[in-house]
Amino acid sequence: MLERELSMRRGAQFSEEGNDDDESKTRKHISFAVRVTKLMGRIGVLWPLILLFLTLLFVSIAMHSRHLVCVSSYEPYSRMNFFGIGDLESDFETLGVPWCRSKHGRTVEWTSKDLLKGLEEFVPIYESRPIKNNMYGMGFDHSFGLWFITRWLKPDLMIESGAFKGHSTWVLRQGMPDKPIVSLTPRHPEKYLKKGPAYVDGNCTYFAGKDFVDFRSVDWGKVMKKHGITDVNQVLIFFDDHQNELKRLKQALKAGFRHLIFEDNYDTGTGDHYSFRQICDQFYIRGGGHSCFRDSDEARIRAKRKKFWEKAVDIEELCGPEEAWWGVRGEMRDDFNHSNKAISYGEHFKNSRFLESVLDVYWELPPVAGPSLTHQTRYDPGRAHSPIVEDGRYGLFQRLGLTRLEKSVFNGYTQMVYLQISKPGS
Numbered sequence: 001m002l003e004r005e006l007s008m009r010r011g012a013q014f015s016e017e018g019n020d021d022d023e024s025k026t027r028k029h030i031s032f033a034v035r036v037t038k039l040m041g042r043i044g045v046l047w048p049l050i051l052l053f054l055t056l057l058f059v060s061i062a063m064h065s066r067h068l069v070c071v072s073s074y075e076p077y078s079r080m081n082f083f084g085i086g087d088l089e090s091d092f093e094t095l096g097v098p099w100c101r102s103k104h105g106r107t108v109e110w111t112s113k114d115l116l117k118g119l120e121e122f123v124p125i126y127e128s129r130p131i132k133n134n135m136y137g138m139g140f141d142h143s144f145g146l147w148f149i150t151r152w153l154k155p156d157l158m159i160e161s162g163a164f165k166g167h168s169t170w171v172l173r174q175g176m177p178d179k180p181i182v183s184l185t186p187r188h189p190e191k192y193l194k195k196g197p198a199y200v201d202g203n204c205t206y207f208a209g210k211d212f213v214d215f216r217s218v219d220w221g222k223v224m225k226k227h228g229i230t231d232v233n234q235v236l237i238f239f240d241d242h243q244n245e246l247k248r249l250k251q252a253l254k255a256g257f258r259h260l261i262f263e264d265n266y267d268t269g270t271g272d273h274y275s276f277r278q279i280c281d282q283f284y285i286r287g288g289g290h291s292c293f294r295d296s297d298e299a300r301i302r303a304k305r306k307k308f309w310e311k312a313v314d315i316e317e318l319c320g321p322e323e324a325w326w327g328v329r330g331e332m333r334d335d336f337n338h339s340n341k342a343i344s345y346g347e348h349f350k351n352s353r354f355l356e357s358v359l360d361v362y363w364e365l366p367p368v369a370g371p372s373l374t375h376q377t378r379y380d381p382g383r384a385h386s387p388i389v390e391d392g393r394y395g396l397f398q399r400l401g402l403t404r405l406e407k408s409v410f411n412g413y414t415q416m417v418y419l420q421i422s423k424p425g426s
């Protein structure tokens with residue numbers, strides 16, 4: 001009704017204005033002022049509501065205009081910030097995921113479809129594991145990765161370095177039920193049996209306890225002969241011993257092994273040993289190379305991400321003395337960080353060139369599922385590959401049986417990596 005009344009007056013005013021320009025201007029102003037005063041009188045009680053509405057409208061426009069103007073590669077993060085951590089579908093890889101280039105650009109034979117099929121098969125196997133609580137050992141993601149790669153490669157002999165209570169020995173056994181295992185670990189897994197669950201394999205040669213020998217010092221020729229292995233291509237090595245991975249690679253090369261899995265492939269600035277992920281974090285790779293400038297985009301984004309993800313690293317943590325960001329604050333760590341050595345950027349760069357010169361394949365296991373499904377809170381998705389089961393695919397996550405697992409088993413992802421070493425002379 002108010003609107004009808006106003007429009008009738010508007011019509012009357014318009015016809016009067018046509019008579020005299022100057023007068024009409026004055027009359028128009030008077031008429032407008034009168035109208036506003038009257039209107040304000042009528043809606044007096046509604047003022048607080050109108051003000052609130054206008055404030056909300058203004059804030060909303062301001063926030064959205066930032067999104068429209070600042071189109072950056074980190075846009076998904078601002079989306080995440082805006083809506084909370086539930087909306088993370090496209091948040092993976094936003095900070096870049098450094099990887100190691102191989103000599104001929106080869107990759108693995110398996111596809112994401114194979115990984116999905118594997119997951120379906122592996123979940124019930126994992127549920128039957130003897131060590132239910134494997135704190136300090138592998139969780140679900142890496143157990144799946146180790147099982148999947150083992151089953152795919154079908155080695156005649158499996159060698160592991162670092163067994164702890166024997167969970168990884170059990171996983172290898174599920175991958176190849178009839179093939180021998182060699183396990184190098186300072187404390188024999190049977191020792192843990194006194195206190196609780198552990199796994200000791202019947203077809204495994206243990207170099208453990210008083211018989212412990214480090215991988216570097218084993219007479220591999222003798223071990224191969226004992227197991228009737230004539231082709232080193234048929235041997236799979238699994239390292240979970242927290243030693244400098246470059247050191248382990250050189251030792252494996254010396255023995256002629258070509259298929260290597262490393263459990264803890266720590267990101268730059270994290271972990272207790274120098275890893276391949278760290279080695280390949282170089283300026284010429286997307287997501288590689290960093291600036292210690294505290295006011296950079298990267299610094300700002302890392303600072304925000306640290307609030308969400310326990311293992312995310314901000315610029316203060318990433319950068320050591322003299323702006324050294326490579327390895328861990330410019331250090332090459334080894335042996336559970338019991339030993340570490342500062343290295344120059346030049347040396348770090350040379351290490352990556354060496355690695356590339358002997359590599360046929362570098363493949364990082366993706367996380368099994370997105371954090372909105374697993375509720376993992378540790379690794380930063382911005383530095384990880386897209387998961388096998390992407391965020392939002394709850395139906396698939398449930399169908400695979402992953403909802404039956406405890407949340408804590410998804411918290412141990414550290415970019416497990418499979419390396420295939422090139423044949424000498426290739």
Ligand SMILES: C[S@@+](CC[C@H](N)C(=O)[O-])C[C@H]1O[C@@H](n2cnc3c(N)ncnc32)[C@H](O)[C@@H]1O
Binds near residue numbers: 137138215241
């Ligand atoms: C993280 S735990 C291994 C976890 C195990 N793979 C699992 O999935 O449950 C690391 C193990 O490496 C062992 N270790 C330490 N130094 C080692 C070395 N030089 N060679 C082999 N194993 C070593 C430790 O005693 C420990 O059992």
